[in-house]
Amino acid sequence: MKLTIKQNKLMEHLNYVIKGISSKNLIPILNCIKFELTDEGLYLMSTDNEIAIKTFLDKKDIETIDQVGEVVVSGRYIYDIIRKLPNEIINIEEVVDSKLLIYTSSSSFHLNCNNASEFPNLDLEDNKNPIYISKKGFKNIISQTSFATSSQETRPVLTGINFKISGNKLECTATDSYRLAKKTITLDETLKEDINIIIPTKNLLELTRLLGEDDNLEIHIFSNKVIFKFDTIVMMSRLINGTYPDTSKLIPTEFALEMKTNLSHFYDSIDRASLLTNEADKNTIKLESKGTEVIVSSNIPEIGNVEEKLEMEKNNDSDIKIAFSSKYMMEALKSFDSEEISLLFNGEIKPIIVKNTNSDDLIQLILPIRTY
Amino acid sequence: MKLTIKQNKLMEHLNYVIKGISSKNLIPILNCIKFELTDEGLYLMSTDNEIAIKTFLDKKDIETIDQVGEVVVSGRYIYDIIRKLPNEIINIEEVVDSKLLIYTSSSSFHLNCNNASEFPNLDLEDNKNPIYISKKGFKNIISQTSFATSSQETRPVLTGINFKISGNKLECTATDSYRLAKKTITLDETLKEDINIIIPTKNLLELTRLLGEDDNLEIHIFSNKVIFKFDTIVMMSRLINGTYPDTSKLIPTEFALEMKTNLSHFYDSIDRASLLTNEADKNTIKLESKGTEVIVSSNIPEIGNVEEKLEMEKNNDSDIKIAFSSKYMMEALKSFDSEEISLLFNGEIKPIIVKNTNSDDLIQLILPIRTY
Numbered sequence: 001m002k003l004t005i006k007q008n009k010l011m012e013h014l015n016y017v018i019k020g021i022s023s024k025n026l027i028p029i030l031n032c033i034k035f036e037l038t039d040e041g042l043y044l045m046s047t048d049n050e051i052a053i054k055t056f057l058d059k060k061d062i063e064t065i066d067q068v069g070e071v072v073v074s075g076r077y078i079y080d081i082i083r084k085l086p087n088e089i090i091n092i093e094e095v096v097d098s099k100l101l102i103y104t105s106s107s108s109f110h111l112n113c114n115n116a117s118e119f120p121n122l123d124l125e126d127n128k129n130p131i132y133i134s135k136k137g138f139k140n141i142i143s144q145t146s147f148a149t150s151s152q153e154t155r156p157v158l159t160g161i162n163f164k165i166s167g168n169k170l171e172c173t174a175t176d177s178y179r180l181a182k183k184t185i186t187l188d189e190t191l192k193e194d195i196n197i198i199i200p201t202k203n204l205l206e207l208t209r210l211l212g213e214d215d216n217l218e219i220h221i222f223s224n225k226v227i228f229k230f231d232t233i234v235m236m237s238r239l240i241n242g243t244y245p246d247t248s249k250l251i252p253t254e255f256a257l258e259m260k261t262n263l264s265h266f267y268d269s270i271d272r273a274s275l276l277t278n279e280a281d282k283n284t285i286k287l288e289s290k291g292t293e294v295i296v297s298s299n300i301p302e303i304g305n306v307e308e309k310l311e312m313e314k315n316n317d318s319d320i321k322i323a324f325s326s327k328y329m330m331e332a333l334k335s336f337d338s339e340e341i342s343l344l345f346n347g348e349i350k351p352i353i354v355k356n357t358n359s360d361d362l363i364q365l366i367l368p369i370r371t372y
Numbered sequence: 373m374k375l376t377i378k379q380n381k382l383m384e385h386l387n388y389v390i391k392g393i394s395s396k397n398l399i400p401i402l403n404c405i406k407f408e409l410t411d412e413g414l415y416l417m418s419t420d421n422e423i424a425i426k427t428f429l430d431k432k433d434i435e436t437i438d439q440v441g442e443v444v445v446s447g448r449y450i451y452d453i454i455r456k457l458p459n460e461i462i463n464i465e466e467v468v469d470s471k472l473l474i475y476t477s478s479s480s481f482h483l484n485c486n487n488a489s490e491f492p493n494l495d496l497e498d499n500k501n502p503i504y505i506s507k508k509g510f511k512n513i514i515s516q517t518s519f520a521t522s523s524q525e526t527r528p529v530l531t532g533i534n535f536k537i538s539g540n541k542l543e544c545t546a547t548d549s550y551r552l553a554k555k556t557i558t559l560d561e562t563l564k565e566d567i568n569i570i571i572p573t574k575n576l577l578e579l580t581r582l583l584g585e586d587d588n589l590e591i592h593i594f595s596n597k598v599i600f601k602f603d604t605i606v607m608m609s610r611l612i613n614g615t616y617p618d619t620s621k622l623i624p625t626e627f628a629l630e631m632k633t634n635l636s637h638f639y640d641s642i643d644r645a646s647l648l649t650n651e652a653d654k655n656t657i658k659l660e661s662k663g664t665e666v667i668v669s670s671n672i673p674e675i676g677n678v679e680e681k682l683e684m685e686k687n688n689d690s691d692i693k694i695a696f697s698s699k700y701m702m703e704a705l706k707s708f709d710s711e712e713i714s715l716l717f718n719g720e721i722k723p724i725i726v727k728n729t730n731s732d733d734l735i736q737l738i739l740p741i742r743t744y
Contacts, residue, residue, distance in 0.1 A: 077647065077675060084644045099676070107644055111676040272456045272479055275449065303449060304471070304483040 001037045001069030002093040005062050007085050013044050013055045014079050016233055019206055020046030020053035021075040033075040034119045035092075037068050045122060046075055051203050052122045052236040053210075063089055072114040073100050081109050124227060124234045131165070131219040132188060135211045135230065141172050141183050142208050144335040144362055149201040150176035160198035162244040165191050173247055174201065179328045180247060180365040181335065198244050199226055203237035210235065251353065251363060255344040257320055259289065260313040260357055263341045267333045269308035273298045274326035276306045284369050285326045289319045298326070312343075322348045323371040329354075332364035373409045373441030374465040377434050379457050385416050385427045386451050388605055391578055392418030392425035393447045405447040406491045407464075409440050417494060418447055423575045424494045424608040425582075435461055444486040445472050453481050496599060496606045503537070503591040504560060507583045507602065513544050513555050514580050516707040516734055521573040522548035532570035534616040537563050545619055546573065551700045552619060552737040553707065570616050571598055575609035582607065623725065623735060627716040629692055631661065632685040632729055635713050639705045641680035645670045646698035648678045655699045656741050661691045670698070684715075694720045695743040701726075704736035 017033050025031050025048050036043040042057040042065075059065060071094050081102060082090065088104050094113070095101045102109040133141075142161070150158035155177075162173040168190040173182045207228055211217065218229040228235045270285065273296045277283040285298040294312045299305030322345065332354050333341070344353040354364040389405050397403050397420050408415040414429040414437075431437060443466050453474060454462065460476050467473045470485040505513075514533070522530035527549075534545040540562040545554045579600055583589065590601040600607045642657065645668045649655040657670040666684045671677030694717065704726050705713070716725040726736040 074675060080647050081644070081678075084640070084647065086640070106641070106681045107678070108680075109648070109676060109678045112674065268456070268458070269478070272453070275452050275456065276481070302484065303446060304481060306453075306479070306481045308480075309478045 001035060001071050002066035003037055003042065003062055004064045004066070004089050004091050005042075005057075007082060007087045007090050009057060009061045010090065011082055013042075013057055013232070014082055016055045016210060017044045017046040017053050018075060018079045019210060020048060020051055020235075022048040022050070023076075028074075029072065029114055029118050029120070031075055032072045032114050032119065033078060034070060034072045034116065036070040037065060039065065039068060041065075045119070047120055047122060047236075049120070050200065050238060051206060052120075052124065054122065054124055054234045056232045058232075066093075069094060070116045071100055072116045072119045073111050074114075077111055078102075081111075122236065124236055126227070126229075127220045127222060129191070130229070131170075131191070131221070132216045133170075133185075133219065135215060135217050136213055137185060138217050139208050139211055141185065142204050144183050145172050145174040145181040146201050146205060147331045147335075148174040148176060148179050148181035148364075152176075156240055157198055157242040157244050159202075160200045160240040160244075161204060162247075163195065163197050163199060164244075165195040167191065173244070175245070175247060178325070178367050179332065180250065180363075181332070182247070182251070182363045182365075184361050195221055196244070197221060197226065198240040198242065199237055200240055207235055207237070250351065251365060252344075252346055252351070255346055255353070257318050257345045258315040259294070259320075259343045259345075260340055261294075261310065261343065263333060263336055263339060265310060266341070267330065269296050269310055270326050270329050270333070273306050273308050274330065276300050276304060277326055282369055283325045283327045284323050284371060285329075286321070286323045286371070288321045289314070291319075320345045320348070322352065323369045324352060324366050325369065328366050332366060335362060335364060373407060373443050374438035375409055375414065375434055376436045376438070376461050376463050377414075377429075379454060379459045379462050381429060381433045382462065383454055385414075385429055385604070386454055388427045388582055389416045389418040389425050390447060390451045391582060392420060392423055392607075394420040394422070395448075400446075401444065401486055401490050401492070403447055404444045404486050404491065405450060406442060406444045406488065408442040409437060411437065411440060413437075417491070419492055419494060419608075421492070422572065422610060423578060424492075424496065426494065426496055426606045428604045430604075438465075441466060442488045443472050444488045444491045445483050446486075449483055450474075453483070494608065496608055498599070498601075499592045499594060501563070502601070503542075503563070503593070504588045505542075505557075505591065507587060507589050508585055509557060510589050511580050511583055513557065514576050516555050517544050517546040517553040518573050518577060519703045519707075520546040520548060520551050520553035520736075524548075528612055529570055529614040529616050531574075532572045532612040532616075533576060534619075535567065535569050535571060536616075537567040539563065545616070547617070547619060550697070550739050551704065552622065552735075553704070554619070554623070554735045554737075556733050567593055568616070569593060569598065570612040570614065571609055572612055579607055579609070622723065623737060624716075624718055624723070627718055627725070629690050629717045630687040631666070631692075631715045631717075632712055633666075633682065633715065635705060635708055635711060637682060638713070639702065641668050641682055642698050642701050642705070645678050645680050646702065648672050648676060649698055654741055655697045656695050656743060657698045657701075658693070658695045658743065660693045661686070663691075692717045692720070694724065695741045696724060696738050697741065700738050704738060707734060707736060 030048050034045040041059045045054045091103050093101045098113040100111045100113050164171045168187045171184050220227040226237050273285045277298045288295050292311050294310045296308040338356050342357045352366045402420050406417040413431045417426045463475050465473045472483045474481040536543045540559045543556050592599040598609050645657045648670045660667045664683050666682045668680040710728050714729045724738045
């Protein structure tokens, strides 16, 4: 393998593949980046067995392709070396004894290569029926649901986001069994077969870091993996085995009380009330309505207490007295960008629903905490 | 105590005193802020016994002073509460049972107070002969020397910066016994008595975070403490007991070889060469001159090696071959802002000196590592 390339072109693509390397991996080959130079251009690949990332630099972005071939080198080292070189033309060349020589007029690095044949064989083929979603829309889905994912490995299925497609309706659900986030969007096409998969949340978050704002994301779903294609990048994630809990019956369709409130005022009140809560106590705060006046309150006995007053519009005369986690409520509220939201109640021991007043596209459910 | 005050005015000053509270303190009163309201204005104070910070809000910055008095409350809580309140007029009032009531039209907090008499009595009086240094100049001194301080508590004197004044000459020295940084400045006045004190580096760094760019800093030195005065703030730091090592004989006055080099090119070369060093090996890199060509090199056997080529101007024909820590060299180089610097050598086992070509105001000394 032998080529010359501008530093900034190579760096752009190393920035993509470096995200496929987990810093904790004990298997040396999984800390590597594979360079595959063909007459058409340069492929860079990385994988930690959880995800794989592949990117392509077209020959027009390469100064000279002098000899095709492939090498596998430590990802962290090649990344840092290229990053610290000036934005000049860099010579990269495989030399004797499985070494990669990287040089400019003043700098010269030799890096030991790994055996290219030991690098995992990545099957990143398309399937026939990809799904198309705008990158922006996809990033929204992930940011509006991922926080509700469980971080506990005891129930692996809850560490992912459930993607369920039926016809042209995509439902994405995340839950840690104390709260649930559900986003529904309508796809441009109607799928013939239903889909029901669980994608690890941390891989989806890694993906959103790679996604720009323009154009669509192409999603190829297989039985044990999912492949995302965009720009010059192909990213593969494994799926989580297992059956996602059926959450459809958890979300009530009728409510005893609906209250409308200004989103940012409500958020700020919860935020201040949360100052006098603590993690050990599940960040419990209380909400109590008396007519249109709502009091949010909390206390830590040895420190002090707080009361926040708000006005809310109600759909009937009933009142509510309920306790919940301020942390979960704030994370749920952050997923909305409207001026007004609705809070829906069925009594003090039933789930609280937060949603946009006139839409069910995004639903946040929070279980109350029994204190009264 | 009872007053009303704009949120942003109080917040500005809480931002100062919060820095006097160490998060690790187990003594509750040392996690507190003392409010002392007089007819002239409001004093805020904090201390963790290592440092003390006092700031003053003049009555013109306070809406109403309704009742003078003093209270002591948890610093972290009052800070977060005021920070999260909107920029409105806030009512603050001591109520029965040693509670502090903080309220606006919609929020109301009660915070338990500590006993004001238990708060340490801070003696922050002036002495007669303060020293005046521009804030900018003082911040330069600290940033150009503090990194060379030892972080090891085994030799406490080396965890501070030595301030030595003789006549109108102030010498500031920091060393961890492997490298040394020394900055000399000329004061506006001549002092009658010599001064030789050690100020804890971490307190000096805390101070520089409070310092703006304009005006002077007033320094009052006592036998066991130092007091800094600026703007509305008085900050006290304890001194480190003990005798600072006499470093005057460590810095040679004659050199076998002087090399001049472009600062940023040399820094970049060291930075790249440091990629193939590791901490366990003291980040050792080698520098070797052959005529005007200088090679900087390093290697990690299992990873690879690097060679960086530079041209340097020399004052004679002798050559040098020396090894040193790339980390120490980079930290030393960062303290200069000139285009060119001088590297001074007396052979491979003698200290390396880095300084501006035509000035001895700032001297960085690095001990070589014996490898040849």
